[in-house]
Amino acid sequence: MNLITLKNLIYSLSKAEKKSFSLLTGMQEGDKKYLKLYEYLLTTKNIDIENLEKSYTKNGLEAARKHLTHNLMKAIRQAENDKNVENRLIIDLKDAQILHRKGFVSESFEYLDKIKQTALNNELYPYFLMAARLELQYLTRLQLAGLDEFEMIKKQSKIEEILEHEMQVHRHSSLHEILLIRYWRKGTVNSLKEKTKLNDLLLEEYNILNNRNYRSFESQKLHLNFQSAYFMMIGDHEGSLKLFYELDALFQKNTHLWKDSPTYYIYLLDGILTDLCAMERFNEMPFFVNQLKNISSDSQDLNWQIELLATHHQLTIFNQTNQFQEAATFLEFQKEMIEKLTVNTPFNSQAQLCLTIAITHFWRQEYKQTLRFLNFMLNNYRNTFSYQIYVQSRFLFLITQYELANFDYLRYEIRSFERKLKADKQESFLENLLLEILKKLTQKPKNLLKLFEDFIKKIQALDDSSNQLRLFKTLLIERWLLRNKIDEFNH
Structure with missing residues (x-):
């Protein structure tokens, strides 16, 4: 480190x-x-x-x-150490090994029985497998004293059953990950060839579900996650929305399995809210924001993270629905909390929140405040947050410089950003299109109205299935061009 x-x-x-x-x-x-x-x-x-x-x-x-x-x-x-079940199981496993090594054999087996039962009750199957295998090792050293063949086979069968479940979960997770990377890289599918590829994954998932011998919270969660991603990818937003609510209901029904470690549920809700924003289903978002706020945790770190994500998504709702006065009121109310959040949370999350706040200030034409939040994140945390947030932040920085009429500086920054994109091999059609817009604007063309109209048409003609369009949607680029078009028309 x-x-x-x-x-x-x-x-x-x-x-x-x-x-x-x-x-x-x-x-x-x-x-x-x-x-x-x-x-x-x-x-x-x-x-x-x-x-x-x-x-x-x-x-x-x-x-x-x-x-x-x-x-x-x-x-x-x-x-x-004692904050969640997994930590206690790790400690108990170590204690069982120490007791056996010291010669307290029966006490060691008592610990292992307790570990196995706790692991099964909480669906923490890897810990069951560790305890069960350790138990058989210790019994073998004792020449399987007190154990008949039927009991030994029963123990072995339970291990095999859990191993098979874990293998099915692994296969299911792998399918879900493949589906997600296709969705994040390509967005929704339109062609018959692409849909056929997706149907192959769907068939594989069906085979897993049909052959599973052990129904668990994890397997149900994976199935609903897979199906919701599939519906998102084929553009069936209603189907995805229904599954989002089913996923949330599954978690609410099984709180005892995750309440000690709510991280997965926190990021599940974050992902659902991000997808709802992409689907422009802003009226559905407050329910999931409230679900996020209702999560309680003994970890102060997680409580900060929950507060940050809830703030980010609530502010996103205001920004995307053109409620900038409400956003400003919300920011003022959250001012002290935001100062704490930008100190006590992971840097990627801080950067995401800073970008969202900067967007609010930009649309309120508070450009100094916009630059303050952008500079804070770009100067302090450049290498600690995602490339997508970095690209969005750089573009908002460039657009703000245009609004401030800093054209010489803007030309310099455009060249710098172009070099960065080329060096990182991160250029795409959308980034190049936006840079083209900004470069032409710095040349102070005579017919600005026509220029804005042309670029609005180019953006509207883009294939909406592309996931990269989130860049334009997050920064409200089309709305910015329309605003400038109207201003130019009025002049």
């Missing part, structure tokens, strides 16, 4: 994790040079490697970095 990542990790620590780190380091003896590095990373804005190496010597800095990383990760693990 390099020093920048280490610094970011320190900033992400919750109060409980900081307390755990303090207690852990307080129990240690000897020279604690790594604590000086901790204080430095906690308080400095820009890391000066050269001065650090002078203070520590190069080898001393490396030793302090490793020691600090080790202690931070240990403190975080200790803070989380």
Whole structure:
């Protein structure tokens, strides 16, 4: 873990994790040079490697970095140890091994029985398999004392049943991942050839469902996820919407299986809201935003993430439905919370929220505020958030410079961005089209009205199945061109 990542990790620590780190380091003896590095990373804005190496010597800095990383990760693990079922199962497995090694055989088997039952009750099948295999190993060392052949076969059969379920889940997950990558890269399908390819995946899923021997929450979840993605890809939005509600109902029915670790449900709702936005079903989004807000977690990190995603999606609803005054009121109300969110959450999520806020300010013609949020993310977190957010942010930055009439600077930034896209091999028709628009606008053409009309027609003629159109939809590019067309017409 390099020093920048280490610094970011320190900033992400919750109060409980900081307390755990303090207690852990307080129990240690000897020279604690790594604590000086901790204080430095906690308080400095820009890391000066050269001065650090002078203070520590190069080898001393490396030793302090490793020691600090080790202690931070240990403190975080200790803070989380008893917070969810999986952590307790891991601890119980270790305890069972220790007891067996110390000669407390019956106590060790009691632990393993408890692990197996807890794992089955919570559908945490990998832990059942670990405990079941360990049990058979220990029994074999004891020459299978007290176990007849029927009981041994019964134990082996249960392991095989769970293994088969896990293999089916793996196959199902693989199909879902293939479907998702096709959807994210190509959008909806139109041609017969593409639909035939999709039907092949559908047939494979049918075979998995038809042959499954164990119905679980995970298998039901995968089926509904697969079907919703399939309907999205063939353009059946009503079918997808129905499945979104079924997915949510499945999670609500099985809260005991995920309440200790709600991460998957959080990101499921985030994905549903993103898809609803792409489908322009903004009236359906508030239900899922409320479901997101209603998730409770013992983890402060997850609570921050829930708050951030709910804020982002609520603001997106306002932006996409042209409710910019409501968006401004919402931002003012959330001002203190947003300041906390842009410190305590993963950088990709921070960047997403900053972009959404910047879009609100842009449409309220508050361009200084737009640039403040864009500069904050582009200058601080460029290498820590997704390329899609980066591209959208750069384009909004360029459009803002146009609105401020900074044409010389805009021409320079366009060239810089073009070089970046070419170097990263990320050019596409849509990016090139938008850059073409901006380049022509910087030339101050005489007939601006016709120019805006031409580009609006080009955008409207684009194949709506392309997932890359999210760039235009997120930034409301078509609406921006229409606004400029109207302004030019009025002049």
